[in-house]
Amino acid sequence: MNDALGSPQSVLCLGGGSEIALATVRKLVGARCRTVVLAGRDPGALTTPAKELRDLGATTVETVAFDALEVASHDAFVADVFSSHGDFDLVLLAFGVLGDQDLAETDGAEARRIVATNFIGAVSVLVPVVQALRKQGHGTIVVLSSVAGERARKSNFVYGSSKAGLDAYCQGLGDSLVGTGVRVMIVRPGFVHTKMTEGMAAAPLSTTPEVVADAIVTGLGRGSEIVWAPAPLRFVMSALRHVPRAMFRRLPV
Amino acid sequence: MRPDRASVQPGDDVLLSGWGGTAPSRARLTTPLNDADVGTLLDAAPERGAIARGLGRAYSDAAQNAGGMVLDMTAMAGVHAVHLGRGIVTVGAGTSLDALMRWLVPRGWFPITPGTRFVTVGGAIASDVHGKGHHADGTFGQHVRSLTLRTGGGEVLTLTPETTPERFWATVGGLGLTGVILDATFDLIPIETSLMSVDEERCRDLDDLMSRMVEGDERYRYSVAWIDCLARGASLGRGILGRGNHARLDQLPKERRRSPHRFDPKPVLVAPPFMPSGLVNTLSMRAFNELWFRKARHRHEGTLQSIGFFFHTLDMVEGWNRIYGVSGFVQYQFVVPDDAQEAVRIAVERLSGAGTASFLAVLKRFGPQNPGMLSFPTSGWTLALDIPVGNPGLPQLLDRLDDIVLGAGGRVYLSKDSRTRPEHLAQMYPRLDEFREVRAKLDPNGVITSDLARRLAL
């Protein structure tokens, strides 16, 4: 059960290799979390982080195969993981691909891969996840969206639009779940130094997975609906949102 | 239209939380009207089980059952039998102490009462509640002569401390987990009047407060101190000690002697239905506490106070829990042995230092423990305080306090807990395994469960 201060005892992590997700789960294991399921494309690659979580005090840590693009498998995957572990207090949806924007502008396959992972894949797995959580009568879904979805930029609008779709879906989903005991928290990080952004020039206000993880843990404790990481991005984005198009497209962002 | 008595209504899915408003969960809320309904409902309990609920005054998740069934017991209210000559009554488990007192006090009788009248008798037994008089009278459960329990296994049992001590003392303080209490028979305290004769003292710091309690508590049937958690430095732990006895007839002014048992409490304030979070902050609390402390004179003897004012101060503000805003609050209550005064000091110090706004910090000395397996009170100091959630350092702060409490041989109150670590439970409640054995026998198929039971792996 989630306790009064937002600490879960069990977590299902979709995209278990994500650096942001792992930083978050490490903090949760430091609090009350004892059961962790890391789901990823290559479960073998998750054995090292799984061992680390055990060393931190988690008693049950499992790695399972999950591919966001294999949408046909999602219902069975969710049914399976809930029936073998019981309740999940928290489902952390962390998978995502940045993709190659330049390529995606000319190659439909690359554009489809980005949207199919970040948006379609997420929606596809959220449908059965929500059913399972509604049935257990409690639980929190944490979704990694992005500031990139807040306003599409010419430099990464394929990724940005996929996150915009996910973000909008989750806003509506959260509202639809009021009164069910299930809630949705949307996380909008800025530039985070992880595998995903390796080799890229850091954007202003760039941050680390640990900072995002702290923001997530604090948001859980407060019962937040939207979390920005780092926090000042909320104000930056609320200003950027109103910059006129003609000016926005000339900004070096 | 007459309600269909043959089959109890299936109920509605609703979101339930405890009095603190944290960690809500959804369950099917049903309303049994009689003993047979309880049986019918438990026999058809869903996969995720069932739990009884009274007036939802437990701060924690004790009366919630996510994805399962919750039995709202408040319709099973009323006096079933009474022997007023001897001060014994039998009531339905859903009877509230408020209703009961409105009926009993004018007749010269008084029950064990916690800090609110808005609890049911079932809830008072399941939490084995204590009041300001614990050092003199013990807990509510110690006054129960017998109770009827519908178990998860399908039995209807009459439990008494003499004939079925194990099952009785597992049920008293058992957080509803041994089954649904249908009714209870218990002893009352005779009172000459409905007023309290109260002595109040302003104490300059924690030492002053604690030594006065050690020295003088036995002269009073009721005793409790309010601590100003926002006072620092030399005034750390300053507070107001309020102690009293039921007033005798000869202590009443002449005009009250004609109706010595008059009792008609009303809320004097109603909190607004929605409050933004964060309104209760250190500044507003500091101002409030300063006022509260200044209000009491240095020493004030023999004041006559109403039962409502003395015992149930918070009931005078209806829905006061809403002032903490939508994110809710937790109550932290622990007890440590008499010689562990230091643990109390550290707790007060840490909580003052952290600037965690606390509306109330209540200090009391408990008398000896009873045989209740999960009953909270043990002899020593108990401190209780409310803290709004959302402060990022709060989980760690409370975890450290748990460590101090455990180190001192103490425990936290499960009906108020909503965040302690399950791995500490056996150390806090050494009879936990006995409780588990009795529970397993009464409910072999695990029909009865709650969010609290899941969270703490009870």
Ligand SMILES: Cc1cc2nc3c(=O)[nH]c(=O)nc-3n(C[C@H](O)[C@H](O)[C@H](O)COP(=O)(O)OP(=O)(O)OC[C@H]3O[C@@H](n4cnc5c(N)ncnc54)[C@H](O)[C@@H]3O)c2cc1C
């Ligand atoms: C302002 C305030 C002051 C308080 N002061 C005190 C105090 O001084 N001392 C103290 O000890 N407590 C105190 N409490 C806590 C309160 O007395 C207990 O939590 C009590 O159990 C609440 O009773 P309820 O009827 O509201 O039960 P609920 O909160 O609805 O349920 C509490 C527990 O009782 C069980 N239960 C309820 N009915 C039944 C039944 N018929 N059969 C089996 N189990 C049942 C539930 O399953 C649950 O485990 C206070 C609470 C508030 C809000």
Ligand SMILES: NC(=O)c1ccc[n+]([C@@H]2O[C@H](COP(=O)([O-])OP(=O)(O)OC[C@H]3O[C@@H](n4cnc5c(N)ncnc54)[C@H](OP(=O)(O)O)[C@@H]3O)[C@@H](O)[C@H]2O)c1
């Ligand atoms: N880093 C940032 O700057 C930033 C900013 C805002 C939002 N975000 C979002 O935060 C989330 C976590 O990102 P991160 O920074 O932690 O990056 P990361 O370490 O690269 O994690 C992304 C994870 O997604 C997984 N994944 C990709 N495609 C998948 C698929 N088809 N099926 C299953 N899993 C798949 C990856 O698994 P493999 O190991 O198998 O590749 C990887 O574990 C992402 O949703 C990302 O969009 C990141």
